[in-house]
Structures are given as structure tokens and as C-alpha cells.
Amino acid sequence: xxxxxxxxxxxxxxxxxxxxxxxxxxxxxxxxxxxxxxxxxxxxxxxxxxxxxxxxxxxxxxxxxxxxxxxxxxxxxxxxxxxxxxxxxxxxxxxxxxxxxxxxxxxxxxxxxxxxxxxxxxxxxxxxxxxxxxxxxxxxxxxxx
Amino acid sequence: xxxxxxxxxxxxxxxxxxxxxxxxxxxxxxxxxxxxxxxxxxxxxxxxxxxxxxxxxxxxxxxxxxxxxxxxxxxxxxxxxxxxxxxxxxxxxxxxxxxxxxxxxxxxxxxxxxxxxx
Numbered sequence: 001x002x003x004x005x006x007x008x009x010x011x012x013x014x015x016x017x018x019x020x021x022x023x024x025x026x027x028x029x030x031x032x033x034x035x036x037x038x039x040x041x042x043x044x045x046x047x048x049x050x051x052x053x054x055x056x057x058x059x060x061x062x063x064x065x066x067x068x069x070x071x072x073x074x075x076x077x078x079x080x081x082x083x084x085x086x087x088x089x090x091x092x093x094x095x096x097x098x099x100x101x102x103x104x105x106x107x108x109x110x111x112x113x114x115x116x117x118x119x120x121x122x123x124x125x126x127x128x129x130x131x132x133x134x135x136x137x138x139x140x141x142x143x144x145x
Numbered sequence: 146x147x148x149x150x151x152x153x154x155x156x157x158x159x160x161x162x163x164x165x166x167x168x169x170x171x172x173x174x175x176x177x178x179x180x181x182x183x184x185x186x187x188x189x190x191x192x193x194x195x196x197x198x199x200x201x202x203x204x205x206x207x208x209x210x211x212x213x214x215x216x217x218x219x220x221x222x223x224x225x226x227x228x229x230x231x232x233x234x235x236x237x238x239x240x241x242x243x244x245x246x247x248x249x250x251x252x253x254x255x256x257x258x259x260x261x262x263x
Contacts, residue, residue: 016175022172047172047205047207048207048208051207051209096244097244097245103215105212106208106212108208108212108244109207111244115243140243142242142243
């Protein structure tokens with residue numbers, strides 16, 4: 001199995017660059033032979049995290065960057081996504097499955113990341129998100145009703 | 146819009162519109178925005194009432210794409226129409242279940258099952 005890889009990168013606040021880094025990170029997972037299920041979970045989470053940082057964090061500002069830190073081994077993938085925005089309180093995000101919010105078009109990204117990741121923790125006033133997925137994690141747990 | 150630029154393929158039979166989503170990954174914002182416009186036009190511009198969305202090609206779907214589906218469903222209901230989703234791959238079905246949208250949107254196994262919903 002390959003040696004663990006660690007790298008840091010800064011990207012401009014646009015979603016095209018967000019997609020490029022997302023592809024790079026997914027390629028690393030494939031290089032480490034993670035399962036399709038792990039790749040699906042991480043790709044979805046990366047999309048949500050990076051888009052949030054660019055859109056809601058940096059608000060597409062050309063003078064702000066999104067920092068990405070990645071650490072991958074045969075056991076887990078850990079990614080930290082940090083923006084330069086005003087921050088937010090994750091606990092203030094309403095439950096998108098509640099009756100008053102279920103038909104709203106937005107607000108489901110955080111819920112999806114929490115469902116698919118073994119670790120999904122904000123710090124630095126909501127500007128920094130630490131994400132971690134373990135190899136062959138049984139997440140998400142979904143009711144088959 | 147040229148055919149190659151389209152994000153959905155349209156078929157019609159017996160007053161039912163089947164829109165097959167053509168992108169494997171419905172992830173990036175620009176793509177999702179364009180897809181949303183094409184889907185909304187089926188309801189707003191064309192006035193279609195019975196719409197089946199075929200997801201057989203779709204492998205990835207972000208929360209922003211879910212938002213477009215919710216908005217389209219609301220538009221259709223407001224216009225007295227109905228949207229039914231079918232041929233959804235297991236991973237994508239999980240996304241609908243996690244967000245509880247399987248309780249809001251009509252999800253079916255295949256086209257035959259979807260037709261029965263009208």
C-alpha cells in the first residue's frame with residue numbers, strides 16, 4: 001500500500017477551481033483503492049464543503065482564497081477546508097427535514113456531510129471545516145422505509 | 146440551445162413527458178443552474194402537467210441539485226401538475242432518504258411504475 005500523502009493548496013473563490021481540486025482529491029482516493037461507496041461519500045462531502053466555502057464563506061470574492069489541507073492513508077482521508085469569510089454558527093442552521101424547512105430549496109449540505117463523514121467539525125467561527133472518512137465506513141446509516 | 150448543450154433528453158407519450166437527466170455528475174453550480182432552468186421550463190414555459198424524471202444516468206447529486214428538484218416539484222404542483230422520479234441508483238436514493246425528500250417527492254422504481262402515478 002502507498003505511503004500516506006499530505007498536501008496543502010489554496011484555490012480562488014470560484015466553483016470551477018473547486019471542481020478541479022475535488023477531482024484531484026477523488027483521484028487520490030482511487031490511487032489508494034478506496035471503495036466506490038467511500039468515494040461517493042467523500043466526493044459529495046467535498047462538493048458541499050468547497051461550494052459552501054466559496055459561496056457562503058468567501059461570497060465569490062476575488063481577493064479571498066479557500067485553503068485545502070488533505071491527508072490520506074490506507075486507513076482514512078482527512079480534509080480541512082477553510083474560507084476567509086465572516087464565519088457562521090453551524091448550530092444555527094435549521095433542520096432541513098423539519099416541516100417548515102423540508103420544502104426549502106437550500107440548507108441540506110451540512111446534513112449530508114454529517115451523514116457521510118466519520119468526522120465533520122467546524123472551528124474558527126465556522127470558517128474551518130475538518131472532514132474525515134474512514135476506509136469502508138458503514139456511513140451513511142439510512143432507514144429503508 | 147443546441148442538442149449537445151442540453152442537460153435533459155425529452156420524450157413524450159400519452160400526454161406524459163419523460164425527461165432523462167443526461168449528466169452523470171450533477172454537482173457544480175453552473176451545471177445545476179442550467180439544469181434547473183431546463184427543468185423549470187418544462188413546467189413554466191411548456192405547461193407540462195405529467196412529468197417523469199429518469200435518473201438512470203445520474204451517479205452523483207449535490208444538495209444544490211436537490212434544491213432544484215424541490216422547486217420544480219412545487220412549481221408543478223402549483224400548476225396542477227405532478228413530477229415523478231424514477232430509475233434512481235442506490236447511492237442517490239440514500240441522498241433522498243437522508244434528507245427525507247422521499248416523503249416530499251414521488252420516487253418510483255422504473256418508468257412503468259412511474260406512469261401508474263398519474
